[in-house]
Amino acid sequence: YATLSHSWGDPSHRPLTTTDQTLPRRQHGIEDEELPQTFRQAVHVCREIGIEYLWIDSLCIIQEQESQEDWAKEAPRMGLVYGNSRLTISAAAATNSTEGFFLERLGLVSWFCPVILFGQACYLSRYPTQEEQHNGDPGDLDWASNGLVLRGWILQEQVLSCRSIIFSKKGLIWRCPTLSTNEKYPLGIPHVPNISVDNHRLLHCIINDRMPFVPRDIEIDIYTSWYRIVEDFTSRNLTYEEDRLPAIAGIAKRFGETANDSYHAGLWRRDMVLGLLWHATGGSPIITNKSARAPSWSWASI
Numbered sequence: 684y685a686t687l688s689h690s691w692g693d694p695s696h697r698p699l700t701t702t703d704q705t706l707p708r709r710q711h712g713i714e715d716e717e718l719p720q721t722f723r724q725a726v727h728v729c730r731e732i733g734i735e736y737l738w739i740d741s742l743c744i745i746q747e748q749e750s751q752e753d754w755a756k757e758a759p760r761m762g763l764v765y766g767n768s769r770l771t772i773s774a775a776a777a778t779n780s781t782e783g784f785f786l787e788r789l790g791l792v793s794w795f796c797p798v799i800l801f802g803q804a805c806y807l808s809r810y811p812t813q814e815e816q817h818n819g820d821p822g823d824l825d826w827a828s829n830g831l832v833l834r835g836w837i838l839q840e841q842v843l844s845c846r847s848i849i850f851s852k853k854g855l856i857w858r859c860p861t862l863s864t865n866e867k868y869p870l871g872i873p874h875v876p877n878i879s880v881d882n883h884r885l886l887h888c889i890i891n892d893r894m895p896f897v898p899r900d901i902e903i904d905i906y907t908s909w910y911r912i913v914e915d916f917t918s919r920n921l922t923y924e925e926d927r928l929p930a931i932a933g934i935a936k937r938f939g940e941t942a943n944d945s946y947h948a949g950l951w952r953r954d955m956v957l958g959l960l961w962h963a964t965g966g967s968p969i970i971t972n973k974s975a976r977a978p979s980w981s982w983a984s985i
Contacts, residue, residue, distance in 0.1 A: 684736035686768040687725045688840045688847075690831050691741065691922075692779025698722070699780065700746040709742065720783035721774050728772055728848070738764055741780075761836075762843050762933015771844035775831040775851045784850040835919040835926065839933040842912070905942055906954045913949065913961075913982060925976055927983045948981040 691698055699719055701709045715723060722739060729737050740761070745753035765771060774784040831837055841847070849856035854866040863872045916931050928949060935946050944951045950958035961982045977983035 684738055684768055685725075685729050685734045685770045685772055686738045686765050686840070686844070687722070687740075687772050687774065688765075688831070688837060688844075689721055689725075689739075689774040689780060690778055690834060692781075696779035696781055698741045700741045701743070702747045703745060706745060713742075719780040721777045721780045724783050724785050725772050725774065732770070734769060738768065758929045759932055759936075762839055762936055765840050765933070766843040766845070766937065768844065769846070771840060771847045773831065773840075773847055773849040775849050777850075786850075786852060788854070833920050835916060835921040835930045838912070838916050838919060839931060842934055843937065906951065906957070909938060909951070910958075910961075917982065928977060948977045949983045950981060 689698070699713075699717065699722065715726075718726065722742075725737060725739070729735070744757045748754065776782075776784040776786050832841075845859065847856075847858045849858065856865045857863070864870065865872060912934065913931075921927060921930060931949075935949075938944075939946045939951075942951070942953075944953045946952075947955070959980060963982075963985060
């Protein structure tokens with residue numbers, strides 16, 4: 684199955700959902716014309732690459748329940764849902780479910796076509812030369828410029844997904860543990876140090892057992908990776924502040940299993956002393972968030 688990573692948008696563009704009232708109808712199927720554009724295009728991607736099932740949060744988790752019973756059961760499992768999917772389709776170009784993410788291609792604008800002279804011969808290169816690859820910003824087709832990455836829930840979808848195909852406003856991007864590529868750099872995006880991206884990759888490798896071993900003497904680096912992820916997460920937006928801990932619970936669960944450590948409201952028992960040294964930056968007055976449902980000593984309380 685594939686998973687869809689998408690922005691719900693503002694309340695006026697609320698995506699198609701499953702509720703207690705619509706559940707019986709949903710279990711019999713959903714007509715194509717009933718799906719909003721973003722969902723319909725995600726179905727098209729799945730059909731084109733031969734994936735039979737698609738998981739969409741607003742349809743696969745019952746919404747608007749007074750008891751929030753289904754949400755309480757499924758929210759902690761979202762890390763497993765994204766971590767075990769064959770592919771995550773990221774609709775980064777769409778700000779809501781009605782816009783769709785199939786945009787007009789940039790065409791040849793994204794391709795270098797250098798002329799290389801060797802003696803009397805002349806060659807045209809379809810791909811950028813090694814020298815030209817490092818000119819300009821290799822991430823200019825990346826999805827950092829898209830609003831989707833500002834959502835708190837999206838972080839664990841980024842970190843836990845084994846493979847992602849990202850439809851950004853500037854082009855198509857592929858990401859997996861071994862390669863990041865886009866239309867400008869089809870053979871691989873040149874490595875440019877980026878704290879956020881590098882920590883996503885490191886944490887993905889740690890929690891998915893993609894490192895041969897994690898020596899005891901670099902344990903501090905594991906926890907540092909967690910703190911960098913927390914910094915990224917707390918800079919993002921959440922519609923409901925009470926989701927502050929649930930929205931990162933999937934990453935925490937996988938991290939705890941790998942580190943063999945116990946998790947306490949955003950901090951780790953074996954690194955509790957360092958974890959308690961967190962502080963807020965930005966200059967704004969610090970206000971305790973009572974709806975966050977976290978103890979005052981946790982970063983999740985503000």
